[in-house]
Amino acid sequence: MIPSKLSLGDRYSEIAVALLTLVALLAGWLTMNRVQSRALPFQADGVSASVPSGWIQSEPGSDVILQARERASSGFQTNYTITRQLTSADGGQNEAVSLLTLQYGQELTAFRILGQQAVTVNGREAIEIAYAYVESDPNVSHAGLPVVVRGADTIFLTDQGAIIVSYRASEAEYEGGLSAFRRFLNSIQF
Amino acid sequence: MLETTCCVCGESGVHSLGGRWFCERHHQTATRERRGAWRSNLGLILALVVFVGLVYALDAFFHPAFTPSTLLLTGVLLALVPAVIWLGVFYQQDRLEPEPKGMVLGVFALGALLAAAVGMPLVENVFHVSDWLYTDALTTILGGILVVGFTQEFLKYAAVRYSMYNSAEFDEATDGVVYATAAGLGYATVLNVMFVVQNGGVDLGAGIIRMAVVALAQAGFAGITGYFLGRAKFEHEPLWWMPLGVTLAAVANGLFNWVRGEVTRGGVTLSGGAANPWSGLVLAAAVAFACLGAVSWLIRRNVQSALAAK
Secondary structure (H helix, E strand, C coil), rough: CCCCCCCCCHHHHHHHHHHHHHHHHHHHHHHHHHHCCCEEEEEEEEEEEECCCEEECCCCCEEEECCCCCCCCCCCCECCCCCCCCCCCCHHHHHHHHHHHHHHHHCCCEEEEEEEEEEEECEEEEEEECCCEEEECCCCCCCCCCEEEEEEEEEEECCCCEEEEEEEEEHHHHHHHHHHHHHHHHHHCC | HHHHHHCCCEEEECCCCCEEEEEEEHHHHHCCCCHHHHHHHHHHHHHHHHHHEEEEEEEECCCCCCHHHHHHHHHCCCHHHHHHHHHHHHHHCCCCCCCHHHHHHHHHHHHHHHHCCCCCCCHHHCCCCCCCCCCHHHHHHHHHHHHHHHHHHHHHHHHCCCCCCCCCCCHHHHHHHHHHHHHHHHHHHHHHHHHHHHHHCCCHHHHHHHHHHHHHHHHHHCCCCCCHHHHHCCCCCCCCCHHHHHHHHHHHHEEEEEHHHHHHCCCCEEEEECCCHHHHHHHHHHHHHHHHHHHHHHHHHHHHHHHCCC
């Protein structure tokens, strides 16, 4: 095989193709960001937020103000929940955290707290707890394996009790969805 | 001195065509009308459609029972069928105008390797297209062209451009289509194998249709890039020529992806939704036929006009 000589035009042409592809991928990246940051306004019970476009919203009532589930994800559906929890007037954040972990310990299989820290969201003090549990489909005929779910709850104290903003995703999806959850968390007003 | 050397082998040029110089031998090959490549592609389209019908009928009549491992193995073997058919028909047609078999297989393997090592990780793990591409029609088209289309078509272009393009074996305009189709089928094979592996096997009937659709579409779009590569090698083309070729292939890729989604989507009835994979196969066969037929016709026309202008 005798390689032929490459003309200058060929060289410029291949650079142009590579550059064009890079520009197209950059435009694709911007398109992806635009789609993923699209949000719909939500307002109920004195709480407003921007929910990702395309997610399924529900307002189950009672203490749950909003539940939004990702439509595209397969298996366990990544979800955000805003809940109101009544606490005693002098209980503070520690009481809210204790009530919550007690509740999760009773409701969730293999519930474990992974960490707890004080955070500031939009100038508001809050406590963030990270946890994990095992989600198993209650339908015993379902052949799928149980899923390890990771969650992060951000607990704000208000005059009427605590506002708890929860993020839950399968272990595989959790890290990838954190930045979108932060956007959602920052959009919440109450 | 460089201007008068043969653009294929670098020896002294004695004939000029389309602004390029050729030695005596490569002038003959560059102006040869080669029908074998088109017949191979036509054979691929027809044989695949027949094969899909056969597998579908066997599945419908016999309802074969599979264990998870035999289902996976069957799926992987079916994923290789389109490439095997094309190579078989190509070798049959190529007896009179032989192309080095090892080179064709090499470009096929390079297309597959680039798909597995770069294309799929980029599209699935960096861009996570399955999470956002199907949000709405505009996003499907834009994302399909900019991310999926450009990634796939650039890699198929690269598989030929950085392997065979500078070789003395790339001595006919049709070779661009031949090698690009090989790269496209390599890419399609990896897409199909990964689909089977990720799903732990596929339903035999619907699975073979999907594989045929992917193979036909990838071969068709690669044919567009291959035509532009062939012209760029044998004629002086402007700077925008090759970028235009990759862009056209990427646009066709993205639009096909969207149209296929639209035509295969079944109506929703009281008994549930139903997809219609057959319409996807008809569409893919028509697209492959149109793309590969058009580039064959263009190559033939170019050769004839080059000969007339001598």
